[in-house]
Amino acid sequence: MSMRLGLARMPKKGEEYDVVIVGGGPAGLSAAIYTSRFLLSTLVVAEQIGGQLNLTDYVDDYPGLKKIQASALIRSFKAHAAMFNPRILELVRVTKIEPDNSKPYPRYRVRGTRGLDVYAKTVIMAVGSKRRKLGVPGEREFAGRGVSYCSVCDAPFFRGSKAVAVVGGGDAAFEGALMLSGYAQKVYLIHRRNQFRAKPFFVEEAKKRDNIEFVLNSIVIEIKGDKKVRSVVVKNKVTGEVKELEVDGVFIEIGFEPPKEWFQEIGLETDEYGYIKVDEWMRTNLPGVFAAGDCTSMWRGFRQVVTASAMGAVAAYSAYNYLAERGLYEPKPLALKKAGLSH
Amino acid sequence: MSMRLGLARMPKKGEEYDVVIVGGGPAGLSAAIYTSRFLLSTLVVAEQIGGQLNLTDYVDDYPGLKKIQASALIRSFKAHAAMFNPRILELVRVTKIEPDNSKPYPRYRVRGTRGLDVYAKTVIMAVGSKRRKLGVPGEREFAGRGVSYCSVCDAPFFRGSKAVAVVGGGDAAFEGALMLSGYAQKVYLIHRRNQFRAKPFFVEEAKKRDNIEFVLNSIVIEIKGDKKVRSVVVKNKVTGEVKELEVDGVFIEIGFEPPKEWFQEIGLETDEYGYIKVDEWMRTNLPGVFAAGDCTSMWRGFRQVVTASAMGAVAAYSAYNYLAERGLYEPKPLALKKAGLSH
Numbered sequence: 101m102s103m104r105l106g107l108a109r110m111p112k113k114g115e116e117y118d119v120v121i122v123g124g125g126p127a128g129l130s131a132a133i134y135t136s137r138f139l140l141s142t143l144v145v146a147e148q149i150g151g152q153l154n155l156t157d158y159v160d161d162y163p164g165l166k167k168i169q170a171s172a173l174i175r176s177f178k179a180h181a182a183m184f185n186p187r188i189l190e191l192v193r194v195t196k197i198e199p200d201n202s203k204p205y206p207r208y209r210v211r212g213t214r215g216l217d218v219y220a221k222t223v224i225m226a227v228g229s230k231r232r233k234l235g236v237p238g239e240r241e242f243a244g245r246g247v248s249y250c251s252v253c254d255a256p257f258f259r260g261s262k263a264v265a266v267v268g269g270g271d272a273a274f275e276g277a278l279m280l281s282g283y284a285q286k287v288y289l290i291h292r293r294n295q296f297r298a299k300p301f302f303v304e305e306a307k308k309r310d311n312i313e314f315v316l317n318s319i320v321i322e323i324k325g326d327k328k329v330r331s332v333v334v335k336n337k338v339t340g341e342v343k344e345l346e347v348d349g350v351f352i353e354i355g356f357e358p359p360k361e362w363f364q365e366i367g368l369e370t371d372e373y374g375y376i377k378v379d380e381w382m383r384t385n386l387p388g389v390f391a392a393g394d395c396t397s398m399w400r401g402f403r404q405v406v407t408a409s410a411m412g413a414v415a416a417y418s419a420y421n422y423l424a425e426r427g428l429y430e431p432k433p434l435a436l437k438k439a440g441l442s443h
Numbered sequence: 444m445s446m447r448l449g450l451a452r453m454p455k456k457g458e459e460y461d462v463v464i465v466g467g468g469p470a471g472l473s474a475a476i477y478t479s480r481f482l483l484s485t486l487v488v489a490e491q492i493g494g495q496l497n498l499t500d501y502v503d504d505y506p507g508l509k510k511i512q513a514s515a516l517i518r519s520f521k522a523h524a525a526m527f528n529p530r531i532l533e534l535v536r537v538t539k540i541e542p543d544n545s546k547p548y549p550r551y552r553v554r555g556t557r558g559l560d561v562y563a564k565t566v567i568m569a570v571g572s573k574r575r576k577l578g579v580p581g582e583r584e585f586a587g588r589g590v591s592y593c594s595v596c597d598a599p600f601f602r603g604s605k606a607v608a609v610v611g612g613g614d615a616a617f618e619g620a621l622m623l624s625g626y627a628q629k630v631y632l633i634h635r636r637n638q639f640r641a642k643p644f645f646v647e648e649a650k651k652r653d654n655i656e657f658v659l660n661s662i663v664i665e666i667k668g669d670k671k672v673r674s675v676v677v678k679n680k681v682t683g684e685v686k687e688l689e690v691d692g693v694f695i696e697i698g699f700e701p702p703k704e705w706f707q708e709i710g711l712e713t714d715e716y717g718y719i720k721v722d723e724w725m726r727t728n729l730p731g732v733f734a735a736g737d738c739t740s741m742w743r744g745f746r747q748v749v750t751a752s753a754m755g756a757v758a759a760y761s762a763y764n765y766l767a768e769r770g771l772y773e774p775k776p777l778a779l780k781k782a783g784l785s786h
Contacts, residue, residue: 139625282774410753431625
């Protein structure tokens with residue numbers, strides 16, 4: 101139980117929570133807001149607060165907030181959750197979740213780094229899903245400064261742009277290219293093959309657009325810029341030709357990598373893509389374990405802050421119902437000052 | 444096409460939109476944000492901007508916004524939508540939605556008050572669902588000032604309160620009473636019968652709570668107060684006894700009234716409660732017609748701003764995909780000033 105780095109004090113070994121939320125992105129923090137409002141004792145364990153938002157610069161599609169810096173949005177979510185006093189552990193990674201049968205009611209033992217070892221009557225998995233990276237020079241440097249991993253989220257920021265590039269050959273790449281073709285004057289669609297995984301209608305639509313240019317059999321070898329992206333360097337795998345395309349943005353749409361093996365180790369059923377299977381109430385196949393956000397099978401292909409937040413809220417509601425149904429819901433009045441009845 | 448009252452100019456008769464959104468609450472406005480960002484030509488027709496939010500005073504459960512006046516939240520949603528230039532008609536009610544076969548592609552004719560008569564390639568139904576009212580003196584007067592129609596939303600505002608009342612005998616009433624029992628010192632559960640529709644475990648839980656008092660066979664006849672609720676007057680239907688209970692809040696949880704007949708007239712399938720049946724992508728049984736928010740079968744029993752907003756976003760995404768799949772997606776670059784590439 102290290103105290104170095106000024107990190108939050110770890111919970112005592114064996115401590116029990118009504119709900120342990122694994123993940124600190126919009127889904128996890130939204131779940132924490134709701135479980136805490138339901139007066140469930142709540143522990144949030146996050147490797148990194150903010151999740152995918154950390155890869156983003158601005159957000160202009162979270163309803164109600166016109167345009168906000170992703171970092172400010174993260175802080176707002178965290179501050180909002182903090183208002184209801186869940187316990188939030190940062191920089192701790194959950195490694196093991198196992199059923200525990202030492203009590204008359206079912207619960208889970210949750211272990212992780214920094215000595216984390218607690219019990220949870222319910223668990224909400226909100227671990228997100230890492231976007232696949234190109235792994236080329238400039239990619240990390242310009243993330244959020246022209247390099248984006250979500251065309252549908254960020255296209256409007258490129259309104260009037262001279263040119264942008266989309267990398268990939270699946271639905272997300274084509275969906276992005278089509279949307280961007282309405283915002284930017286020119287869209288390069290860069291793909292390492294000359295065949296596409298995308299749905300045929302997307303491909304047909306893209307071919308019809310005058311301002312979409314296909315750059316096929318090609319891989320990105322570098323992203324260049326100054327304060328922001330200025331160009332992308334592309335190599336043709338067949339001819340060996342290297343060319344530099346002037347662009348304001350590079351949209352990398354080459355898929356996600358959910359930690360499928362870890363989910364399966366826990367005993368969670370996953371879909372064919374490796375996401376945790378959930379029903380509309382965010383229930384997984386394991387009793388008392390719920391999931392929310394990008395790590396789930398729900399709304400695959402459309403991952404937004406607002407969809408993750410809603411799933412988090414619903415997972416919280418389901419956890420609350422799960423406990424209530426079993427007579428395990430004992431709201432613990434918060435030791436907070438009276439909020440006032442001024443409303 | 445009346446111009447009185449300074450209302451927005453009506454669209455020309457026969458004008459066609461990629462999407463017509465019916466309703467101006469969080470679901471409808473969120474849908475409008477997303478369809479406009481997808482560069483679909485969008486018309487929002489709203490009887491009243493804000494929907495159910497107009498019955499609320501403060502909101503503290505929309506993730507990212509700690510505590511905000513409902514009216515300010517409505518304005519934020521509207522301003523956010525306006526940023527992307529959908530056309531928004533207020534104080535217009537849609538009365539008829541019928542298939543139109545005069546074009547090589549399917550579309551709908553949408554008619555309404557004030558001469559509304561337009562065509563829609565897709566429709567998003569986001570008309571909400573009216574909460575059932577008691578219809579007693581004081582109810583309307585104190586709405587948002589102690590009278591609430593959503594316990595799960597508003598319970599935390601009553602932290603430390605001496606006493607509150609919940610009216611109803613179903614799941615929502617019991618769920619509310621249980622949650623409130625953690626916030627308020629005393630909770631009266633007022634029900635007109637001595638039997639409950641609520642799930643047995645809710646009833647059992649409530650009976651176990653020391654601070655929940657059942658007031659059965661009783662109806663509310665008046666809600667009294669000054670600037671806010673101070674008491675509720677209750678009449679026992681069996682004994683005729685009238686008593687006044689001092690309370691800071693009255694939570695009316697007696698159900699919803701979705702406009703089922705109207706939905707069925709349009710040809711929309713409804714569930715047993717009268718809500719529009721949707722799948723997880725917000726598709727209804729009618730091609731090109733999507734639905735979002737409180738009017739849908741999804742997440743019945745848990746109606747939140749964030750869930751409605753997410754459904755609106757998903758419905759917009761589905762409308763966009765529906766059009767793209769049929770080769771009907773032609774993004775119309777917006778005639779807006781360049782947003783700048785400063786990000």
